[in-house]
Amino acid sequence: MSGWLAEAVSVVLLGVVLVCAVVRPWGWPEAVVAVPAAGIAVLTGAIGLPHAWDEAVRLAPVVWFLAAVLVLAQLCADEGLFRACGAWLGRWAAGRPQRLLGGVFGLASVITAVLSLDATVVLLTPVVFATAARAGVRPKAPVYACTHLSNTASTLLPVSNLTNLLAFTASGLSFTRFAGLMAAPWVVAVLAEYVVFRRFFASELGTSAEPRREEVPEMPVFALATVVAVLAGFVVTSAAGVDPAWAATAGAAVLAVRALGRRMTVRKIVGAVSVPFLAFVLALGIIVKAVVDNGLGAALARVIPDGSGLLALLAIAGLAAVLANLINNLPAVLVLLPLVAGTGPGAVLAVLLGVNIGPNLTYAGSLATLLWRRIVHQHDHDVDLGEFTRLGLLTVPASLVAAVVALWGSLLVIGG
Template sequence: MNTALAVSLSSVLLVCSLGWAVLRPSGRSEALVAVPAAVLVVVLGAISLGDAREEAERLGPVIGFLAAVLVLAHFCAVEGLFTACGAWLARRAAGRPRRLLTSVFALASVITAVLSLDATVVLLTPVVFATAQRLRVRAKPHVYACAHLSNTASLLLPVSNLTNLLAFTASGLSFTRFAALMTLPWLVAIGAEYLVMRRFFAADLPAATEAAGTEETGEAPRVPMFALVTVAATLAGFVVASAVGIEPAWVAFAGALVLAVRALVRRQAGPVEVVRAAAPGFLAFVLALGIVVRGVVDNGLGDALGHVLPGGSGLLALLGFAALAALLANLINNLPAVLALAPLAAPAGPGAVLAVLLGVNIGPNLTYAGSLATLLWRRVVHGHEERVDVGEFTRLGLLTVPVSLAASVGALWVSLQVV
């Protein structure tokens, strides 16, 4: 197949795969279109079978890691971790919307960083809705915070986001060095989001409501210490594994196995639920999408991006990498964007790869289509009969994204000089 035809075919299949993933008619799996598209890319000769196998081998550990983290987050919910989080939010806020927003920012940032952005979108967002209703405050600012932080707060650890896992692999960094370099950008980006959001939703955040100062009645839900200890041990295991050269996926698998076995023994779940928690359809979608993106990159997109990518790793170059990544994420979604850009940025050093990561994680807060997490969040919000206005979402993104992105890139440059 000639190059022009190959890139056209791959591009059409990529658009179809992403379009299906965005719409998901009747809740059907994202893989239903992406997997046949990946097969067509190979069968019709857009890429060779060897290249497809190479891409699958590259993504294999990432997909295994993702599966384990999804299971870990699911069984943390089974243990009651998110119920306890909701009770903490209500007690901490005591009827004060501004204090509730601060608490949501803190909790969502930690949950996103430790248990991945999917936990914030799927498990924490309903808790925030219930807490706002219980306190008789407007849910909108706090729910929007969940959406933005599922992207922005996923910068800290390789486990926080699928894009992080891909960038982590391309960067060649250890787990601990990745976290050390991203700590300051993570804090700065979250702080920028908070300041802008407080101003944007000022009318929805009165100093107090009628419920201010009242205490929650009833017995507080127990804190699931077993789940907390397992998560803490898993995080410690990532650090140790990185130091001795063990794949972090094995540590994530161990943590997920502990909680899954406990749930099976206590009959809180069955084997089918464990498999469903790993989201096999989504894992197949990620693998297939990687192969389709490889077809687009190898047949023209890679060369085109290579001409516009900045050189070096200075502050202006890092800003260029991040801006291009944010733009591409909003055009074709952040997952294909990082698949395309991370290998091209790698020769410029880990700083360039991390700048790309800033772009593909913060940039999607501008549009619904920027990340699958935002699309999933929109479904959760609609399920609670909350109106989400695309104009309002975009206006908020236009305010938060440039500020958060520029500030976090500056923080990354500082981290690269210091760490």
């Protein structure tokens, strides 16, 4: 197949896969379209079978890690960890919307960082709806906070986001050094979001209510201790040169054994792995590889800055944010990482800030936002596109610029 035709085929396939991931026709899982599309890319010669296989092998450890974290988060939810956090949050807020919003910001930031953005979107968002109802306050601001923080607060640890796992592999950093460099960007980005939220939702946050009195459930100590042990395992395995996925797998296995002893079915545990989504990630990676190899990589290489100075980092992050909103953040990071990996960890982390914070601008920017939108609709709440976009236009530039400046400062102090 000629070069221009291969590029055309791969771009069309990527477009179809992304549209179907957004629309999900007939409720189909994303993999129903993505896996055949990857097969078509191979069969038509848009990407050779050896290159497709190499890409699948490269992504395999990331997919394994993702599967383990998904199971860990679901089992923590089954233990009641999220319900307990929501109940304590509601009692602390005491009917005051400002305190509830601040509590959601803190809780969602930690959950996103430790248990990944999927835990915040899928497991915490319904809890926030229930907590707001018990507190007698309008849920819009804290529910919007869930989707924004599932993206913005996913910059801290390699385990916080699938994009982080990919960047972690490309950066060559240890787990602790990655976290050390991203700590300041994480803090300032979340704070910038909070300042904008307080002003944007000022009218909704000004009226207190009388909360319902309910008994607060006990904190599931075993699940909490397991999560802490897994975090410690991430540090130890990284220092020892062992894939951190082993630590996540061990934590998931411990909770799975406990759940089976409490009459949890193996089928439900396996269901938490979300095999169709994992297949979608692998298929999407192969299609994006075809697009990059057939011309997009060369085109971006001509415009992407080369260097780790502040202006270069701002430009890299801005380009990543724009690309994330055009083609979704997962394809964007797959496209950009090979182009900046040789520049150094600073450029890799700037890409990560762009693809994690940038998607708050549009629905299609990240899969987490699309999933959040479905959950909100399930709770009979509408999401206004204009309002969502206006909030994104205020938060994304402020958070992204603040985070990149903080990253630049961290690189100067800690070093890449």
